[in-house]
Amino acid sequence: xxxxxxxxxxxxxxxxxxxxxxxxxxxxxxxxxxxxxxxxxxxxxxxxxxxxxxxxxxxxxxxxxxxxxxxxxxxxxxxxxxxxxxxxxxxxxxxxxxxxxxxxxxxxxxxxxxxxxxxxxxxxxxxxxxxxxxxxxxxxxxxxxxxxxxxxxxxxxxxxxxxxxxxxxxxxxxxxxxxxxxxxxxxxxxxxxxxxxxxxxxxxxxxxxxxxxxxxxxxxxxxxxxxxxxxxxxxxxxxxxxxxxxxxxxxxxxxxxxxxxxxxxxxxxxxxxxxxxxxxxxxxxxxxxxxxxxxxxxxxxxxxxxxxxxxxxxxxxxxxxxxxx
Amino acid sequence: xxxxxxxxxxxxxxxxxxxxxxxxxxxxxxxxxxxxxxxxxxxxxxxxxxxxxxxxxxxxxxxxxxxxxxxxxxxxxxxxxxxxxxxxxxxxxxxxxxxxxxxxxxxxxxxxxxxxxxxxxxxxxxxxxxxxxxxxxxxxxxxxxxxxxxxxxxxxxxxxxxxxxxxxxxxxxxxxxxxxxxxxxxxxxxxxxxxxxxxxxxxxxxxxxxxxxxxxxxxxxxxxxxxxxxxxxxxxxxxxxxxxxxxxxxxxxxxxxxxxxxxxxxxxxxxxxxxxxxxxxxxxxxxxxxxxxxxxxxxxxxxxxxxxxxxxxxxxxxxxxxxxx
DNA sequence: ATGAAAGCGCTAACAA
DNA sequence: TTGTTAGCGCTTTCAT
Numbered sequence: 001x002x003x004x005x006x007x008x009x010x011x012x013x014x015x016x017x018x019x020x021x022x023x024x025x026x027x028x029x030x031x032x033x034x035x036x037x038x039x040x041x042x043x044x045x046x047x048x049x050x051x052x053x054x055x056x057x058x059x060x061x062x063x064x065x066x067x068x069x070x071x072x073x074x075x076x077x078x079x080x081x082x083x084x085x086x087x088x089x090x091x092x093x094x095x096x097x098x099x100x101x102x103x104x105x106x107x108x109x110x111x112x113x114x115x116x117x118x119x120x121x122x123x124x125x126x127x128x129x130x131x132x133x134x135x136x137x138x139x140x141x142x143x144x145x146x147x148x149x150x151x152x153x154x155x156x157x158x159x160x161x162x163x164x165x166x167x168x169x170x171x172x173x174x175x176x177x178x179x180x181x182x183x184x185x186x187x188x189x190x191x192x193x194x195x196x197x198x199x200x201x202x203x204x205x206x207x208x209x210x211x212x213x214x215x216x217x218x219x220x221x222x223x224x225x226x227x228x229x230x231x232x233x234x235x236x237x238x239x240x241x242x243x244x245x246x247x248x249x250x251x252x253x254x255x256x257x258x259x260x261x262x263x264x265x266x267x268x269x270x271x272x273x274x275x276x277x278x279x280x281x282x283x284x285x286x287x288x289x290x291x292x293x294x295x296x297x298x299x300x301x302x303x304x305x306x307x308x309x310x311x312x313x314x315x316x317x318x319x320x321x322x323x324x325x
Numbered sequence: 326x327x328x329x330x331x332x333x334x335x336x337x338x339x340x341x342x343x344x345x346x347x348x349x350x351x352x353x354x355x356x357x358x359x360x361x362x363x364x365x366x367x368x369x370x371x372x373x374x375x376x377x378x379x380x381x382x383x384x385x386x387x388x389x390x391x392x393x394x395x396x397x398x399x400x401x402x403x404x405x406x407x408x409x410x411x412x413x414x415x416x417x418x419x420x421x422x423x424x425x426x427x428x429x430x431x432x433x434x435x436x437x438x439x440x441x442x443x444x445x446x447x448x449x450x451x452x453x454x455x456x457x458x459x460x461x462x463x464x465x466x467x468x469x470x471x472x473x474x475x476x477x478x479x480x481x482x483x484x485x486x487x488x489x490x491x492x493x494x495x496x497x498x499x500x501x502x503x504x505x506x507x508x509x510x511x512x513x514x515x516x517x518x519x520x521x522x523x524x525x526x527x528x529x530x531x532x533x534x535x536x537x538x539x540x541x542x543x544x545x546x547x548x549x550x551x552x553x554x555x556x557x558x559x560x561x562x563x564x565x566x567x568x569x570x571x572x573x574x575x576x577x578x579x580x581x582x583x584x585x586x587x588x589x590x591x592x593x594x595x596x597x598x599x600x601x602x603x604x605x606x607x608x609x610x611x612x613x614x615x616x617x618x619x620x621x622x623x624x625x626x627x628x629x630x631x632x633x634x635x636x637x638x639x640x641x642x643x644x645x646x647x648x649x650x
Numbered sequence: 651a652t653g654a655a656a657g658c659g660c661t662a663a664c665a666a
Numbered sequence: 667t668t669g670t671t672a673g674c675g676c677t678t679t680c681a682t
Binding site: 326328329330340341343344345347348371372374375376377378379380 | 658659660661662
């Protein structure tokens with residue numbers, strides 16, 4: 001293993017000079033050239049542990065995700081990864097498995113590990129979260145939920161819901177059924193829903209069904225609900241839920257969009273792989289990852305960034321919705 | 326920040342004693358109790374960088390995945406994560422984005438970072454891979470592809486293909502079309518295909534179409550192929566490909582399984598969310614992650630593990646295939 | 651611009 | 667069982 005001492009010896013300088021060379025201190029062009037050469041020849045890489053031991057942080061950024069197997073997560077991670085690679089940061093991932101306690105622990109663990117920054121894929125922000133974030137002096141960016149006092153990047157769920165509601169109403173629909181999720185989830189369970197409600201008001205009437213994020217659960221629920229449903233439009237809180245409803249409809253021999261229109265949120269890949277292709281709202285998941293990483297980097301570098309960034313969504317109209325005659 | 330020196334001073338012992346206490350060396354019960362107390366009071370946590378600086382490795386294990394957004398990846402990662410958490414290892418993830426060069430770099434980077442072990446989600450193992458693995462003295466487990474001389478965990482792709490071939494033939498089918506992928510991918514492109522070929526031989530005739538892992542590509546390809554196809558059974562190398570074919574069939578108003586049977590590999594979630602639900606081969610992705618993590622841990626602890634572990638697959642018969650009349 | 655020297659927090663001989 | 671003593675590879679004063 002080649003160390004800074006070797007380089008110093010081979011270059012005929014003091015190791016402090018090499019250190020300065022490494023860290024952008026003042027080194028003469030001649031010395032620099034000399035060290036450049038030695039470094040190239042030896043393939044020397046500074047030991048990051050020795051570096052981190054003194055410098056009080058590392059070139060790692062930690063992410064905390066509620067689950068690995070969701071479209072939003074993987075796309076966001078992809079965006080983050082791409083950016084981080086560019087600035088040579090190592091990406092750490094902790095899967096909390098939707099367990100709040102694990103999220104908290106992860107924050108403390110990251111702090112101890114002296115990560116340069118943390119990106120939290122949030123579903124809720126509790127006081128414990130706040131405590132953990134505050135006590136560790138690490139820059140944090142919260143992705144997916146808004147939290148006063150913290151830097152966050154959110155998909156504008158209210159706007160998304162509102163846009164969809166308006167769209168559905170514009171198609172002539174008046175009676176709706178909504179397959180939503182529990183309200184603990186601020187973004188999806190509350191804001192998205194509220195947007196929808198406001199979007200169809202005062203023209204529409206809506207019946208609210210609560211289910212989970214799982215396809216299967218939505219499918220089972222839909223199997224009960226659909227037969228006696230009177231709505232002409234079913235709004236689902238996510239594309240997976242829409243998928244479950246679609247399947248149930250198929251099973252019940254109900255034809256979409258003839259018997260009722262159906263739409264989801266998310267623009268998951270599969271929405272175009274099924275028939276009918278599902279109308280949905282596209283959230284820029286990948287882009288949110290990119291922005292999160294960029295902003296975190298700014299934050300680490302001590303620059304100012306806006307406290308909250310809202311990303312715009314986009315209605316993607318496909319085959320599962322149609323004008324009510 | 327409280328250090329080993331503080332603990333030593335407060336406990337009235339030498340810091341080497343504290344170090345021994347930390348690392349399970351011989352310490353008297355009395356001293357241990359004393360240090361226990363101080364540690365609890367101060368909330369002392371050893372500095373991992375200082376530890377890693379001396380000890381030649383860390384409590385991190387590195388994974389290298391070709392992509393984040395695949396079912397196999399997320400399930401495998403989930404299994405690994407679960408196991409690693411139990412033994413208090415930090416999970417590192419590098420997304421190579423299907424770039425061989427990045428994989429190689431990641432191995433070197435991990436070695437330099439002194440990870441305790443590496444799990445490589447492999448598509449191919451090149452000489453460069455071998456060189457990288459050999460030069461870094463880190464225990465490595467290869468997931469998904471077999472590589473002589475290295476520890477690997479594989480889904481038995483040949484067996485999977487063979488099983489499916491036999492099944493299709495048993496249903497009375499004789500003329501097949503296969504939507505496969507390039508042969509660079511040993512597991513899917515070669516072994517799985519060979520299994521299928523052997524499974525239908527000598528009863529069947531098969532036409533081979535090459536596409537990619539993307540739904541869209543398969544869909545486009547199928548749109549060309551299906552209209553003039555004479556096969557009664559379409560075998561797809563993955564469920565995503567099957568999804569693409571299914572969509573094309575729908576578009577072409579071809580009814581599955583009446584006009585032709587269709588099956589995939591992988592048992593992705595969506596195979597049950599579409600109509601007809603797709604017959605497929607279920608690979609134990611999650612379990613393979615669990616086993617990879619367990620074995621890697623054994624390896625790190627210096628125990629012996631079998632060089633190759635083959636995991637069994639399972640045929641999941643659903644609605645997209647039927648007996649040929 | 652450069653070098654000498656003193657640590658960072660910990661581990662690991664070696665002696666006692 | 668315990669303490670003493672060198673470092674691990676690097677950064678950072680402080681002189682020069």
